[in-house]
Amino acid sequence: MTVAHPPLTRPASPPVVLSVRATPAARPWERLSPVRRLPAQVKIVGAVGLALAVVAVPAAAWPVHGLAAALLVGVGVVARVPVRWALRRSLVEVPFVVFALLMPFVATGPRVGVGPLELSVAGLQGGGLVLARGTLGLGAAILLVATTPAHEIIEGFGRLRLPRTLVAVLTHMIRFLGIVTGDLHRQEVARLARGDRRGVAGRMAATAASAGHLFVRCYERGERQHLAMIARGAPGIARGASGVAFSTAAAPARARDWLLALAPALLVAAATVALLGGVRP
Amino acid sequence: MHVPDGFLNAPTSIATGVISAAVVGLALHRSRRELADAGPVRAGLTACFIFAAQMVNFPVAAGTSGHLLGGALAVALVGPWTAVLVMACVLLVQAFVFADGGVTALGTNILLMGIVTVAVAAGVSALVMRLVGGRRTAVPVAAGLAAFVSVPVAAAGFAVLYLIGGAAPIPGGMLAGAMVGTHLLIGIGEALITAAVVAAVLARRPDLVRLAGVAGATPQATTAADGSVVLDPTAARATDTSASSGIGRRTLAVVLGASAVVAGGISLLASSSPDGLERVAGSLGFESAAADSPMAGSPLADYGIAGLGALGTTIAGLVGAAITLGIGLLVARLIRPRSVGASPAESTTAH
Numbered sequence: 001m002t003v004a005h006p007p008l009t010r011p012a013s014p015p016v017v018l019s020v021r022a023t024p025a026a027r028p029w030e031r032l033s034p035v036r037r038l039p040a041q042v043k044i045v046g047a048v049g050l051a052l053a054v055v056a057v058p059a060a061a062w063p064v065h066g067l068a069a070a071l072l073v074g075v076g077v078v079a080r081v082p083v084r085w086a087l088r089r090s091l092v093e094v095p096f097v098v099f100a101l102l103m104p105f106v107a108t109g110p111r112v113g114v115g116p117l118e119l120s121v122a123g124l125q126g127g128g129l130v131l132a133r134g135t136l137g138l139g140a141a142i143l144l145v146a147t148t149p150a151h152e153i154i155e156g157f158g159r160l161r162l163p164r165t166l167v168a169v170l171t172h173m174i175r176f177l178g179i180v181t182g183d184l185h186r187q188e189v190a191r192l193a194r195g196d197r198r199g200v201a202g203r204m205a206a207t208a209a210s211a212g213h214l215f216v217r218c219y220e221r222g223e224r225q226h227l228a229m230i231a232r233g234a235p236g237i238a239r240g241a242s243g244v245a246f247s248t249a250a251a252p253a254r255a256r257d258w259l260l261a262l263a264p265a266l267l268v269a270a271a272t273v274a275l276l277g278g279v280r281p
Numbered sequence: 282m283h284v285p286d287g288f289l290n291a292p293t294s295i296a297t298g299v300i301s302a303a304v305v306g307l308a309l310h311r312s313r314r315e316l317a318d319a320g321p322v323r324a325g326l327t328a329c330f331i332f333a334a335q336m337v338n339f340p341v342a343a344g345t346s347g348h349l350l351g352g353a354l355a356v357a358l359v360g361p362w363t364a365v366l367v368m369a370c371v372l373l374v375q376a377f378v379f380a381d382g383g384v385t386a387l388g389t390n391i392l393l394m395g396i397v398t399v400a401v402a403a404g405v406s407a408l409v410m411r412l413v414g415g416r417r418t419a420v421p422v423a424a425g426l427a428a429f430v431s432v433p434v435a436a437a438g439f440a441v442l443y444l445i446g447g448a449a450p451i452p453g454g455m456l457a458g459a460m461v462g463t464h465l466l467i468g469i470g471e472a473l474i475t476a477a478v479v480a481a482v483l484a485r486r487p488d489l490v491r492l493a494g495v496a497g498a499t500p501q502a503t504t505a506a507d508g509s510v511v512l513d514p515t516a517a518r519a520t521d522t523s524a525s526s527g528i529g530r531r532t533l534a535v536v537l538g539a540s541a542v543v544a545g546g547i548s549l550l551a552s553s554s555p556d557g558l559e560r561v562a563g564s565l566g567f568e569s570a571a572a573d574s575p576m577a578g579s580p581l582a583d584y585g586i587a588g589l590g591a592l593g594t595t596i597a598g599l600v601g602a603a604i605t606l607g608i609g610l611l612v613a614r615l616i617r618p619r620s621v622g623a624s625p626a627e628s629t630t631a632h
Contacts (some may be wrong), residue, residue, distance in 0.1 A: 010322070020511025031583045046513075047384060048384050049384045051286050051383065051384045052288070052291070052385050054287075055286055055287055055294065055385050056291045063584025067394065089380055089614075091382070091383050092283075092317065093285060096285050096288070101448050103448075103451070106451055106452075106455065107449045107451050108450050108451070108452055109450055109451055111536065120449075122449050122450055123449050123451075125449065126447075126448040126449020127448075127449060129287060129449075130287050130288055130448045130449070132287070133286050133287020133448075134285040134286050134287045134288070136286070136287075137285060137286025137287060137383045137385060137386075138285060138286065138380060138383065139382060140384065141376065141377070141380035141383070141384050142380045144377065144380075145377070145378060145379065145380050149326065150378045151375055153378055157373075163309055164307065164368070165309050165313070165316055165321065165366075166305075166369070166370065167317075168325075168326045168356070169321045169328060169366060169367075169374065170321045170325070170371050170374065170410050171321075171325045172324075172326065172327075172329075173325040173326070173328040173329050173332070173370055173371075173374065174374070175325070176325070176326055176329050177329055177332065177333075177374075180326070180329045180330060180332075180333045181333045181336065184333045184334075184337075187394070201512060204473065204474070204477070205336065205477055207474075208473070208474045208477030208478050208481065209338070209477060209478075209481040211334055211399075211474070211477075211478045211481070212477070212478040212479070212480070212484075212485070212607070213481060213485065214330060215327075215330050215358065215381075215478065215482055215489070216327060216482055216485050216486050216489065217435075218326040218327070218330045219323060219326060219486070220328070220553055220589035221327065221487055222322040222323040222327075223322075225322045226322040229322070248385035264283050269378065271403050275440070
């Protein structure tokens, strides 16, 4: 006897209202290069120095931005940074690109005609500056991230005399970052796998409740870790154990390393001074 | 709201960096005892959790999405000083490990998202908890309100910083209006998520919610000498019985009476001058771009009833207050912690 089954329809997949930003799979810092071999603390200071030098470039010396961009691309080539990864990382800048593009329209001050539009002079200048500085600063940060794994960056902070407590908190944060974000993703998958068909409010409530449970799990994991460390005789922050030593790459930096890392920032600063000195007769 | 490099000029970036460093140093000092007890592991994992929570995007308006900032959530869970540390760590890692937010703008980001949000949230939540006498049922509401207020205030802070040292001159009123307006919507999402997360944690481990101990009788977990964590369930149950009686009748009557007087009576004294945005629009000349709201045909449009004058305003005020009260009660029912008195610690000690 045949039984008439209802036609199998694909259940409408609920639009995922809350999305979890996924971490990229590529790990560019696993590629060897001369930049990768530099100690972390010089790379941190180099990146921050370059960003500062770029932000300090006044509008009158705008060609220096081109020099900075060329330096960044050059270091990126030497460090073998994958282009697609770097572009994906730069997407975070998009809202500010939009803001910079809007600036000539909303800024005040004298206006100039560009084609059919009346654009503010200060807005054009400001928008261009914001675009240039933001992109170059982001490029410096991307280079740092591409050539230094996270735990080395934290060790670099330690060597740069960041307060020991902060370094300890950062170390433990980095250790569990992958586990915790993976937990959040697993909870989201579990919710979808159990066929959550509620409306928007119900789904937000479910995600928030799972976030609450995630916090309790994180906290309890922290408690277990802390007690285990005490049980194994860890001396605590005050006596200098800021975290477990992960790698042997925390070598002290040589003068040559500092020079190499600070070179881009110094070049940009020198070019700015030269241009300004030349402009002012 | 992660500010990139170059938005603010170098002197402003350096000034905000110095202020942030000073406040973070103070927070390190103030939370030293806590961190010595519990170790850096718990603070690290809280920072981890806030970082993970920031990855959840929610749609705000057409084409825009916001994400949780986390300052109010951190305050509710671990208290204000540790929250400053935790947010500073999250922003540090985001800037240096994930290239999100400029490295020279780190001072600005920590000031806005780590310090301003935490300070405002701490103030608002402590005030609300004191007003309701420390009842545990009010904790998620206090955390949600604190979250809702802290986000637009941080956005206004950004507008102020931009006025001081921005890249191009933009009318301050317009920037502030746009920033605060968008972030009011983000604040609603943040308030809902914060309240729901705090309610969930409160239901399972009330000792982990620091806000529950503010102005109230709920004790925090104490770490005994042998390292075991001790809860005091009898005190917690005593708080529960007082919490289950809800808001007192007198308080309710006073609040309803005051709302009626303000909405129905004092509203008649409201100024009829144009508000900030209309004023800016008039002076800058884009006033004519304003179109009527699609709800302009509603019987209560513009806070009045056509043809009834002052009586119309009074009726509109009272009706609006009643509707808002209804929605507020509905939201409060949705986020009430479900299992008051059913958590494992209390159920085992009940045997």
